[in-house]
Amino acid sequence: MNKELKTLAADYLRHLENREWSAARALCTENATVWHSDGKGDQTIEENVNGMKAQISNIEYMRYTIVRQLAEPGEVLQQHIVHVASKDGMRGEVHAAVYFRFEGDLIARIEEYANFVPAQQD
Secondary structure, three states: OHHHHHHHHHHHHHHHHOOOHHHHHHOEEEEEEEEEOOOOOEEEHHHHHHHHHHHHHHEEEEEEEEEEEEEEOOEEEEEEEEEEEEOOOOEEEEEEEEEEEEEOOEEEEEEEEEEEEEOOOO
């Protein structure tokens, strides 16, 4: 079961990077919540996905690289790097540790601790 949950967490990210919003949403429970370390508190999954959709128009490229995943029954803890390039020339990475809690095979809770690291200028 743990390998399946790891795959589901990775699939969620792949849908996000490919801008497949409804496919990402379909991997979550109806009442799924998302928390980020930005101090804004919990969001519904709809608020989170809509926020990404609103910001994506300036993003030229976004790719998740999973560094490691640890799983227990019903949960996955993952470290990943999001490589980002914007249309205005900004380049950088978001280093994140993300906790996924599952109900069955659907994501019920996401908690993300993230830090943006700008690319080095030449």
